[in-house]
Amino acid sequence: MMLSVENLAFGYTGKRVGAGVSLALGAGEVMCLLGPNGGGKTTLFKTILGLIPALGGSVRYGGAPLTQMTHGEVARIAGYVPQAHSGYFPFSVFDVVLMGRAAHLGPFAAPGKHDRDIARQALATIGIERLAEAVYTRISGGERQMTLIARALAQEPRILVMDEPTASLDFGNQVRVLERIQSLARAGLAIVLSTHDPDQAFLVADRVAMLHEGRLVRLGPPAATITPESLKLVYGVDIAVVEIAADGGRRRVCVPALDAMRRSTPPAPSR
Amino acid sequence: MSRRPILAAALAVVLLLAAVIAALAIGRFPIAPADLAATVWAKLTGGAHGLPPAAETVLFQIRGPRVLAALMVGAALAAAGAAYQNLFRNPLVSPDILGVSSGAALGAALGIFLSLDLWWIQGFAFAFGLGAVAAVYLIGQAVKGHDPILVLILAGVVIGALLGSVLALLKYLADPYNQLPAITFWLLGSLAATNTSDIVTTLLPVLLGLVPLWLLRWRMNLMSLGDEEAKSLGVNVLRVRLAVIAAATLMTAAVVSISGIVGWIGLLVPHFARLLAGPSFARLLPVSVLLGAAFLLLVDTLARTVARIEVPLGVLTAFIGTPFFIWLLATARRSWQ
Numbered sequence: 091m092m093l094s095v096e097n098l099a100f101g102y103t104g105k106r107v108g109a110g111v112s113l114a115l116g117a118g119e120v121m122c123l124l125g126p127n128g129g130g131k132t133t134l135f136k137t138i139l140g141l142i143p144a145l146g147g148s149v150r151y152g153g154a155p156l157t158q159m160t161h162g163e164v165a166r167i168a169g170y171v172p173q174a175h176s177g178y179f180p181f182s183v184f185d186v187v188l189m190g191r192a193a194h195l196g197p198f199a200a201p202g203k204h205d206r207d208i209a210r211q212a213l214a215t216i217g218i219e220r221l222a223e224a225v226y227t228r229i230s231g232g233e234r235q236m237t238l239i240a241r242a243l244a245q246e247p248r249i250l251v252m253d254e255p256t257a258s259l260d261f262g263n264q265v266r267v268l269e270r271i272q273s274l275a276r277a278g279l280a281i282v283l284s285t286h287d288p289d290q291a292f293l294v295a296d297r298v299a300m301l302h303e304g305r306l307v308r309l310g311p312p313a314a315t316i317t318p319e320s321l322k323l324v325y326g327v328d329i330a331v332v333e334i335a336a337d338g339g340r341r342r343v344c345v346p347a348l349d350a351m352r353r354s355t356p357p358a359p360s361r
Numbered sequence: 362m363s364r365r366p367i368l369a370a371a372l373a374v375v376l377l378l379a380a381v382i383a384a385l386a387i388g389r390f391p392i393a394p395a396d397l398a399a400t401v402w403a404k405l406t407g408g409a410h411g412l413p414p415a416a417e418t419v420l421f422q423i424r425g426p427r428v429l430a431a432l433m434v435g436a437a438l439a440a441a442g443a444a445y446q447n448l449f450r451n452p453l454v455s456p457d458i459l460g461v462s463s464g465a466a467l468g469a470a471l472g473i474f475l476s477l478d479l480w481w482i483q484g485f486a487f488a489f490g491l492g493a494v495a496a497v498y499l500i501g502q503a504v505k506g507h508d509p510i511l512v513l514i515l516a517g518v519v520i521g522a523l524l525g526s527v528l529a530l531l532k533y534l535a536d537p538y539n540q541l542p543a544i545t546f547w548l549l550g551s552l553a554a555t556n557t558s559d560i561v562t563t564l565l566p567v568l569l570g571l572v573p574l575w576l577l578r579w580r581m582n583l584m585s586l587g588d589e590e591a592k593s594l595g596v597n598v599l600r601v602r603l604a605v606i607a608a609a610t611l612m613t614a615a616v617v618s619i620s621g622i623v624g625w626i627g628l629l630v631p632h633f634a635r636l637l638a639g640p641s642f643a644r645l646l647p648v649s650v651l652l653g654a655a656f657l658l659l660v661d662t663l664a665r666t667v668a669r670i671e672v673p674l675g676v677l678t679a680f681i682g683t684p685f686f687i688w689l690l691a692t693a694r695r696s697w698q
Contacts, residue, residue, distance in 0.1 A: 103506055141589045165595030172590060178450045179585050179640035189583050193595025198576040200643065245594070 091116055092152055092249050092280045093138070093168070099146035100130070100137035101304075106145055107133045108304025115249065115280045120271060122291035122312070123284040125301030126325055131284040132173075134301065135251050140164050151249075165193035169242030171252040174234040177227045183237050184222040187212055190244030205244075212243040216270060232263030239270060250274065252283035256290065268294050288316050288329075288344045300324050313342060366644040369637035373651035377432075380655045384428045384662040390419045430555040430563075431661040432654040434616040435626055437567045439653020441609035442627030443634065443645050444574050447585045448605050449510055455628035456613040459517040459606065462624075463524040464493025465617040470531045470544045479554070482547075483618040487566075489524075490614030496520055498606060509588065549673030550621035552661050559619045570612030573604055574646060581605070581642035623657070623674050625682035630656055632689055 093115040101107035107130040115121055125131050136142045138149050140156050149156040151167045169190070177186075190212065191205040201209075213219045218236045221229060226237060235255055242250055255271070256264040264287075271294050275281050285291065291298045291312050298315040300308040302324045308315045321329040321344065328347045333340050386392050392400070396412055400420055403410035410417070441456035449458065457463065468489025472482030500516040501509060535541045574581070580601050583591045588598050617623070630653040631645070638648040657674075660681060664672045 136589065139593055141592050160595075161592045161597060162595035165593065170590075170593035172593070178587075179447075179582075179635075181582070181640050185582070185641065189586070189594060192580070192583055192591075195579070197580055197597070197601065200579040241594075 091150075093282075094150045095138060095147070096150070097147035098134075098137065098144055098149060100133055100142070101145055102133075102142065106304070108301065109146065111147070111301075111306050113299055113306065113309060115282055117248070117280050118275050118278050119280050119296050120275045120294050121282045121297045121299060122295035123282060123299050123301060124286075124288055124291060124316075124324065125284070127286075129301050129324075130304050131301060132253055135170070135253050135282075135284065139168055139170050139251060141170075162193045165245055165247075167247055168249040168251055169245040169247035171235075171238050171242045171250060171255055173253050173257060174231050174238055177234075180225045180227045182222065183218070183224050183226050183229065183233075183240075184209060184213070186226045186237055187240045187244050190241040193245055208246065209240075209244045212240040215243055215274075216240040232259045232266070235259060235263070235267060236270075239267070243274075247279070249280045249282070252281065254284050254286065256285060256287065264290075288321065291316060292342050292344075316342070316344070366638045366641075366648070369634070369644070369648050370651070372637065373634075373648050373655065377651050377655040377658075380658040380662070381428060381432075384431070384658050385420065385424055387662055387666055388419070388424060389666075390415065392416055392420065426557045426560055427552050427555055427661065428658060429560050430552050430619060431658040433560065433563060433567055434552070434620045434623065435630075435653040435655070435657025436650040437570065437612040437616040437653075438623065438626040438657070439630035439634070439649040440571055440574060440646060441613045442653075443631035443642070443649040444581065444605050444609045445627075446631050446635075447581050447642055447645075448602060449514065450585055450587065452632065453628070454514075455624070456609060457521070457624075457627070458514060459497045459610065460493035460520045460524065461490045461610050461613045462617060462622050463521040463528070465490035465614055466548055466622055467493075467524045467528045467531070469547050469618070469621070470528050470535075473540050473543045473547065474531050474535050476540075483559070486618035487614050490617060491610060493520055493524060494606065494610040494614075498603075546673070547621045548675070550623040550675040550678075551664075551671065551673060552620055553665070553671055555619055563615045563619055566611045566615035570608040570610075570615075571650070573608045577601060577604060578643040578646060581646075582640070585640070620674065623678055625678040625686075626653055626657055629682050629686055629689075632686070636689070 091114045095111055095113050098111040099106060099109035100111070111134060113121070123131055133142070137144050140159065140161065151159065151164065156164065188201050188205060188209040191201050191208065195201060195205070213222055216236050216239055218233065218240060221233055221237065226234065239255065255267050259267065268290060271281055271283065295312050297310060298308065298312050299306050300315065300320055307323060308320045316331060318329060318331055330345045330347055331342055332345055333342055382394055382397065385397050386394055396416065397420070399410045400412060400416055404421065438456055445454045445456060445458055446452060465486040468485035468487070469482050472485040497513065497516045497520050501513040504512045532541060532544055535544060580596060583594055583596050584598070584601060591598050631649050634645055634649040634652050638644040660674060660677050664674050664677050
């Protein structure tokens, strides 16, 4: 296993967010983490990456315990794609992607030709070579997300940890990001991503983990995991899961059932 | 790769050379640029220059050291400001944000209050400057559970206020005829009293500060992403931050101890440099150093020529800095976003 998480408790000092999380991730596998807003998905990711200390349990990368690894060692194995932010300085997209090389360079070193080649390769893999000279702070949210994915690829990681990579993207960009995720997994990367949209799990995930009140309440293949019952438990609303014909096969999608729709008569005006 | 950074560096070098020539030539004893060259050439080759001996004295004993001091002080303040603006991801940060100037001011005032020699006054300023930042850093380490950058800045504000009140107490207690004017004069900043030995003793700490900043130039770009993102990319954030704070503090404390408090440069020059050279620290640092040196030299030249008496440096930098800064804010938003 590339990543194994054992009985992990996570949160901040004085505020435990979650506990008892165990999961494992192998090469080429895509795991989708579902959970409500403020459910601790980001905190869990940051704990797995060693950005905040674990409150209990263990995280191992290929058998090596996270607690004995430096940030540099983690960064050479796991690439983190944070939620796209606006950035502080007007670096070019290429310079941002090049920053992914930091873990492979000494503290006093600057990137050389080899690193620039890898950064260029990462841009090409994501299909945003044309943005190389664009200014990161002035491109669209979707382009920033693509840039951050390219930066994580420049780390040459074996695992990608992506925090809501499709949040705040328009529909086209969401699909583009999902396509990249799929092709990266086919190339052998282990990928764990969080999302708000269970349909995305049906599209790209091999396994789904559902986080509810800080605990993993479901873990398994999408079809067995994403059910009206589990969705009701995690999101507290009624959602139907239906099969549709698509791409010459059958696929499941989630269909929310609004209160108003279920009623045969329109709701009575209040008061 | 755009050509803008190269143009920026070229512009800064030209500006700097012009400032040096102007500063050496202009003054109560004007020396024509051609005579400047002749005097320097004569000094180098040991030949005669055919100019009055006073020219040589003015050039090598008075103006020369002062010019060198202005260059060094301006360069160090601008470099420290550029480093802090990156480190704290904030355009309103200057080298004094962690209390180095308040510490140095108190140290110098204490030296004057105790009627010590100039050497001791400078030593006190240097040591108190370092001590203030060390205290701020230790507070930042001790207080957990908040954003470490925010804690550092707040600790800097609090320690600065405390030191300021002790300084006020010293001024209140000081002899109003001898000591108080000296303290006030020191707080306004001046290079009038600098001599060659000041420059020699200050050069080492300035270089000790500049070299690590240059070595960390690429890491500095990553520090501007914020702690968590930098860590996730493999940067040892704590160690780099400590190194940058130590380097910037060492430089600032050293130059402030010979110049007194000279505000604005560490805030203004890195802004302008970023506008010219872009955000990459490998270009920002050298352009900041060149522009900081040129800017302070121009201001110091003005300070000693614009009126019959010397105008305090701190006053002039504020007079020039304020409108310039407002102009920058109005026109140059792109240097940040």
